[in-house]
Amino acid sequence: xxxxxxxxxxSDTLITAIRQLISGYKKTEELxxxxxxxxxxxxxxxxxxxxxxxxxxxxxxxDLEMTFRNEMDTLFAQLAPNEQQRKLSFxxxxxxxxxxxxxxxxxxxxxxxxxxKNKQAQLLNLLEFAQQHTTETLRAIHAMSNNTSKRYxxxxxxxxxxxxxxxxxxx
Amino acid sequence: xxxxxxxxKSGLMASERQTAVTANNIANANTPGFSRQRVxxxxxxxxxxxxxxxxxxxVDQVTRLRNEMIDSQIRMKESMIEEFGARxxxxxxxxxxxxxQTGNDLDQVLGKFLNSxxxxxxxPEDYNRRQNVIRETQNLTQKFQSMxxxxxxxxxxxxxxxxxxxxxxNGLLSELADLNHSIxxxxxxxKPDNNSLDVQTQKLEQLAKLVDIDTLKDENGGLEVRIGGIxxxxxxxxxxxxxxxxxxxxxxxxxxxxxxxxxxxxxxLGANIALISDEIPGYQxxxxxxxxxxxxxxxxxxxxxxxxxxxxxLNFFDPDATGARNITFNMAVGSDPNKIAASAAPNAPGxxxxxxxxxxxxxxxxxxxxxxxxxxxxxxxxxxxxxxNARIQMDTARSAKNMLFNQQEKISGVNIDEELTDLIKFxxxxxxxxxxxxxxxxxxxxxxxxx
Numbered sequence: 001x002x003x004x005x006x007x008x009x010x011s012d013t014l015i016t017a018i019r020q021l022i023s024g025y026k027k028t029e030e031l032x033x034x035x036x037x038x039x040x041x042x043x044x045x046x047x048x049x050x051x052x053x054x055x056x057x058x059x060x061x062x063d064l065e066m067t068f069r070n071e072m073d074t075l076f077a078q079l080a081p082n083e084q085q086r087k088l089s090f091x092x093x094x095x096x097x098x099x100x101x102x103x104x105x106x107x108x109x110x111x112x113x114x115x116x117k118n119k120q121a122q123l124l125n126l127l128e129f130a131q132q133h134t135t136e137t138l139r140a141i142h143a144m145s146n147n148t149s150k151r152y153x154x155x156x157x158x159x160x161x162x163x164x165x166x167x168x169x170x171x
Numbered sequence: 172x173x174x175x176x177x178x179x180k181s182g183l184m185a186s187e188r189q190t191a192v193t194a195n196n197i198a199n200a201n202t203p204g205f206s207r208q209r210v211x212x213x214x215x216x217x218x219x220x221x222x223x224x225x226x227x228x229x230v231d232q233v234t235r236l237r238n239e240m241i242d243s244q245i246r247m248k249e250s251m252i253e254e255f256g257a258r259x260x261x262x263x264x265x266x267x268x269x270x271x272q273t274g275n276d277l278d279q280v281l282g283k284f285l286n287s288x289x290x291x292x293x294x295p296e297d298y299n300r301r302q303n304v305i306r307e308t309q310n311l312t313q314k315f316q317s318m319x320x321x322x323x324x325x326x327x328x329x330x331x332x333x334x335x336x337x338x339x340x341n342g343l344l345s346e347l348a349d350l351n352h353s354i355x356x357x358x359x360x361x362k363p364d365n366n367s368l369d370v371q372t373q374k375l376e377q378l379a380k381l382v383d384i385d386t387l388k389d390e391n392g393g394l395e396v397r398i399g400g401i402x403x404x405x406x407x408x409x410x411x412x413x414x415x416x417x418x419x420x421x422x423x424x425x426x427x428x429x430x431x432x433x434x435x436x437x438x439x440l441g442a443n444i445a446l447i448s449d450e451i452p453g454y455q456x457x458x459x460x461x462x463x464x465x466x467x468x469x470x471x472x473x474x475x476x477x478x479x480x481x482x483x484x485l486n487f488f489d490p491d492a493t494g495a496r497n498i499t500f501n502m503a504v505g506s507d508p509n510k511i512a513a514s515a516a517p518n519a520p521g522x523x524x525x526x527x528x529x530x531x532x533x534x535x536x537x538x539x540x541x542x543x544x545x546x547x548x549x550x551x552x553x554x555x556x557x558x559x560n561a562r563i564q565m566d567t568a569r570s571a572k573n574m575l576f577n578q579q580e581k582i583s584g585v586n587i588d589e590e591l592t593d594l595i596k597f598x599x600x601x602x603x604x605x606x607x608x609x610x611x612x613x614x615x616x617x618x619x620x621x622x
Contacts, residue, residue: 110619
């Protein structure tokens with residue numbers, strides 16, 4: 001009876017750790033969405049601020065992951081000491097009363113991590129493009145203001161006018 | 172007095188022109204592709220005794236404010252959005268073939284087929300268990316055939332879509348060639364046709380959605396357009412493209428009137444061509460490989476065994492089948508349950524060695540190190556992961572396009588030094604954000620591996 005109560009208490013701690021991870025990854029997903037919007041709006045101050053928030057949230061997630069691992073280790077030691085692979089899916093069948101609840105939370109956690117991972121890939125691709133675009137714009141401005149560079153038409157004749165590039169023109 | 176009157180008149184005319192341009196800007200604020208225009212004025216003066224005497228202003232020209240570099244990047248992104256959109260649409264259909272969510276996925280049907288031999292082993296003379304093997308085999312061959320047919324019909328539908336896209340491209344090429352005519356005429360007369368230039372921008376965006384294009388401006392302002400490196404618009408002449416579907420070789424070709432083949436790589440058309448020629452056949456051939464491996468392995472075991480009548484085992488599947496499309500259960504076995512060769516010795520009905528070995532295919536690694544079931548799971552998840560990837564790429568391209576649109580909107584009246592400082596600030600900020608994200612990239616996979 002004592003042991004069962006102990007297991008239930010430990011399962012509850014594990015459930016809390018999973019719930020915190022889910023909430024952490026949802027926050028990450030929202031933050032990444034905001035970062036995408038600030039890149040789209042070219043709002044550099046906002047983006048810098050979000051990068052700071054992202055650093056903090058990454059640290060929080062690392063701590064939460066550590067707590068989750070510790071909770072799993074405790075339960076494995078009590079319920080399945082011979083299990084070689086320390087995976088939540090292997091632990092679930094050994095949880096006496098919380099199988100359904102933990103399994104549902106596991107699915108939610110997987111989907112939260114996957115969504116955040118996909119969003120992160122999208123943001124990284126966008127940042128890569130933004131950097132490339134900025135480099136090209138800098139290069140174009142340099143070429144425009146560089147008197148020694150010449151432009152040629154498709155026929156190979158020297159062009160008398162610059163390619164149309166309206167940035168910095170006075171309206 | 173006369174000079175004073177002329178100064179006032181030129182000022183009024185310039186102001187009237189500016190008002191008209193502003194009104195035009197406001198009226199077209201929501202017109203897609205419209206660029207703001209501005210009136211360029213210059214002072215009129217003449218020199219007398221080394222003194223410059225002002226005579227008012229001249230309206231030199233109405234300039235169209237547009238950054239063509241951003242335009243070309245927007246077109247590139249439009250092309251990518253459509254390309255990944257078209258891919259996602261088809262990959263979604265392919266994924267539905269592989270993941271049914273009704274417990275009828277290929278790996279599950281394969282599992283049931285192999286399990287039926289294990290059940291047969293427990294009582295090899297039982298008629299119902301033999302009937303069960305027949306039933307599961309029929310389910311399996313039907314599954315292979317239906318998946319292959321569905322892939323084939325997706326390929327046909329994609330070819331039809333590609334033909335439709337080619338027609339749309341032809342329409343746009345012809346409109347762009349007409350626009351070239353009026354733009355070049357305007358430029359030659361010293362009065363740029365800004366409205367046609369806006370329509371040109373809009374049409375180019377529409378064209379870029381359909382196919383990846385390269386553009387070059389000639390010295391008269393006309394636009395030369397290339398697809399796959401081949402000129403399709405020059406001056407006011409556009410070529411007509413022809414789409415050819417070659418079902419036998421699983422190809423879709425685009426030709427010019429003179430027979431030259433062009434190879435689009437992007438946009439809707441590029442995506443459709445890649446799907447028809449490479450991606451769908453890729454899935455088809457992996458599905459065939461699974462079916463062929465199964466035909467070879469099961470036939471080899473079954474022909475080495477003996478049926479319930481003591482006769483040598485027949486081919487279990489038709490050995491002439493070339494893949495999933497025509498995998499067939501040998502009807503001689505299918506119509507007589509006693510013909511299932513479960514035994515390794517003649518007249519030994521209790522021997523289940525062959526049935527066990529066929530069931531053992533469940534765990535037997537093939538030449539590529541995977542079992543048939545693992546191969547079918549890998550194939551199913553490949554469709555899902557490619558779909559996911561296409562969606563990420565599409566979302567990224569969409570965000571990048573929005574970013575470029577915002578930048579296009581901001582153009583005009585910016586100090587060059589401020590602009591350079593901002594760009595450097597942007598660059599630093601982008602790099603810092605990317606560094607933060609990269610540092611956490613492993614975190615996702617590590618956590619996924621333990622849940």
